[in-house]
Amino acid sequence: MSPRWMRLSLVLGALWAGPLAAAEGPFDLGPEQPGRIRVATDPAAIARLPKDYRFAEPGAFTVGITPGGPPLGSYATDARTVVGADPDFAQLIADSLGLRLKLVPVAWEDWPLGLSSGRYDAVISNVGVTEQRKEKFDFTTYRQGLHGLFVKADSQITQIREPKDVAGLSISLGGGTNQERILVEWNKQNLAAGLKPLELQLFDDEAARLVALRSGRADVIVQPHAQLVFVAARDKDIRQAGTLSAGWPLTSDVAIATRKGSGLVDALTLATNDLIANGTYGRALARWGLEEEALPRSETNPPGLPKF
Template sequence: MTFFKKAAGLVAASLLASAIGFATAIAADDIFDLSPDQSGRIRAEKDPAAIAAVPKDFKFVAPGKFTVAVSPGGPPLATYATDAKTVVGADPDYALAIADSLGLQLELVPVAWADWPLGLASGKYDAVISNIGVTELRKEKFDFSTYRQGLHGFFVRADSNIKEIREPKDAAGLRITVSASTNQELILLKWSEENVKAGLKPIELQYHDDDAARLVALRSGRVDVIVQPHAQLVYIAARDKNIRRVGTLSAGWPERSDVAITTRKGSGLADALTLATNDLIKSGAYAKILQRWQLSEEALPESRTNPPGLPKS
């Protein structure tokens, strides 16, 4: 196949997936509220213990406000609402609950993903709540208060015979589409090595450049499984109704890897945010927020300040 035929094939795949997504996007409205008013948002009560834990010398960016940066990368975590300007999703909802706990008004600042580290370090925001994973490298510059598990999802076609993928042997011999140079690719390569050592078939990894190409490969039967961040696939499954989850994979396999509220190193705010998170877990507000965005699988039993993160590569 020539380069031009390959390129044409990729473009056609992308256009097909986009058309399918556009035609069926309305189906997700039954589950996900992407309206700007967000009438179903979960609110929280003031948390006196969390408020008292904020260091006396800590200065919020704006008095009376909790200024939080978020990157609107896509539903259900954070995306632009139907008005194309209001940011909605699980992370904005969680930011609001933390602001409520601290007795503050939420000031949400949309930012590009690449810009949050410099903006946080320079004091533009009090915190970043945007699906940031805890890593040992990031811990050198920032503090963390965990609030969700970092999960990848195993999803298959709705009519697939695959029932469950929980461990390496469950994936033996399967064709799995994955993004190159990602953490999930590294984990699946390790799984494949374990299978070969155990006398099982290796995993056949197939690489596609974008979500559209991966979904077309799955729907057409060229691959058996798609693996990428769990939250993304939860939304796609609700939208298109032709794929389903058969398992999840920790981003830090074999250890758990969490995502966290990120604050400036040594600012002293992390302990208060961890306390607020644990109180939200106890009150049930936390579970309601995750359930609202179909992310209950990512719930944590408790929040921790600066837990072990993914090791430096």
């Protein structure tokens, strides 16, 4: 990571952390993390580790992570410690393998090179499974990739589950995003069915998208579900009306990425499924309000999203 990017990430992390840290809320963004869930070692998972695998740092599970914002991964109030749902899951995996967790903050665009070069053992940072990525990496799924459809707390809109539910509405979202691709398709379906068209309001940043919703210029905001869970918990003036798969009409799961053929993937999938079975996984997600993103079971290298 470049020094310039690191400085920018620290500033952004502090800005993200500040509002919630200063207010009462369900999320703890302090560096100490006393509520972080820990587990005992998982002998079965350890037995699946390849005998000849050399960890990036002996005795540690080194994980690349992008502190893009809470609740998935963010700098804590000390602007140094990375906290969130992904660090919590990384800790559970490290515990299961009997290893110390070492988190390495990395720019999103740099994680593939860092993983390929062996700088870290895995990446746990909201990485979606795609067929293109599977050519170079192995994947252990651990969360659903969801977009959230949120409305103002006092909105008359109660539920959004399919395209017809948004017919005639104005929707605030990011331009050039996967969300835009999906909503354009929804609009085509509605028009073909003789329903009212959508009005898509495209913005470059979340602040502008939220202003459009809160001012009444938009009826719905659509962006990654976890981000909106955080905003709703912090500000309490928006609420969820629905979710949709980030890969709609296909499913899109989030996964631990490891080097192709490194041999780690089987141990990580086994450890994840044991965490699901004993309930620890669910409690860890609930700590960050992400119960809806839970998977019933982890898979190794499932079908990924095709190239669009």
